[in-house]
Amino acid sequence: PLDPTALTNALTEHPRPHLVVATAGTTDTGAIDPLDTIADLCTTHGAELHIDAAYGGPLLLSPTHRTLLHGLHRAHSVTLDLHKLGWQPASAGLLAVPDHHHLTPLHHHAPYLNAGDDTEAGLPDLLGRSLRTTRRPDALKIAVTLHALGRDGLADLIDRTITTAHHLADLITTTPGLDLYQRPTISTVLFRPTGATDHTVATIRRTLLNRGHAVLGRTHTAGHLWFKATLLNPHTTPHDLRTLLDLVTHATTELLTPTTHPTESDTPR
Known part of the structure; x- marks a missing residue:
């Protein structure tokens, strides 16, 4: 896990801006960093906090195990990879932020994809809904799974x-x-x-x-x-x-x- 002492030294020694990346479920061992402690340090030093919860993120669905992720809500952004403890296709990942306005830097406009008059006429603008314009609609598969199993159904699978x-x-x-x-x-x-x-x-x-x-x-x-x-x-x-x-x-x-x-x-x- 990320060593808070080493992180403190790094944040103190290096000038801003800082981006700290913590992990909630490492690939090698499944270890979870001390998220609350790391969030405290980020607040003290004015650093942005990203948490890679690709593996452990779905523990949030389990009342039994969600306490392992205490402090996750304090991140400025979180990634989840639902092909693990979500049983989804490999490309069904999520980037979560506290407010959708935080995704504004990712917006891109091109006349052949974002024709203003088409948008005003009611045609959907799909470019702003994905980092890739040609990706499969995996969000639909996530939605169907959540609808079919619900929080309790997925929690049961995770706990088992x-x-x-x-x-x-x-x-x-x-x-x-x-x-x-x-x-x-x-x-x-x-x-x-x-x-x-x-x-x-x-x-x-x-x-x-x-x-x-x-x-x-x-x-x-x-x-x-x-x-x-x-x-x-x-x-x-x-x-x-x-x-x-x-x-x-x-x-x-x-x-x-x-x-x-x-x-x-x-x-x-």
Whole structure:
């Protein structure tokens, strides 16, 4: 997470203007920065605050987990990527600001796209509604999902997904030969075989992938390479998780068990 002390030093040492970017759900571990503390520092130093909530933003929908995002409302802008904990197409992202006037710098006018008389005649001006004029109407898909599931429906999916991640963490801690990085903040779980080298971890991951058994992510943190399981399917079962760990354990044993070759005395004559 962003170190408030280091941020204080940076804001003090460097002249304005400042733009501070905090993260609510890092890609590697799902960590969430101390948003309220960072917002306080931005207020003190007159800095703009942008929060990248691409991963963790949908936690706002969950009464159980929204407290993890305390301070998010103090940002000058927030990004959310709803293809993660929103189950939307990859391009269905949002840029949220406190007031629509803050988007004015993004406005662009071109006669062939923004003909004034057409606008006055009632034809819609689509250019001002998107950063890209040819993007798919993914906002409609978000709206349909919200209408179909509502806040409570999406909150249920989010809560179930996070519960599944914690169950995976529990299984790892009780499985001999596996180490857990830390309890998941959102739904990302890092683990690795006990005492394995980074080369071994990378080889096991590729072995599982090449055999079509499992697709695990990878990340390098705390001086080691870790398997990264980012749980995003609310329908994942405990059996699925147990199967995954069994596959990892089997591949690890297979890789680390020395292959015995027959000696001359063992060779049939």
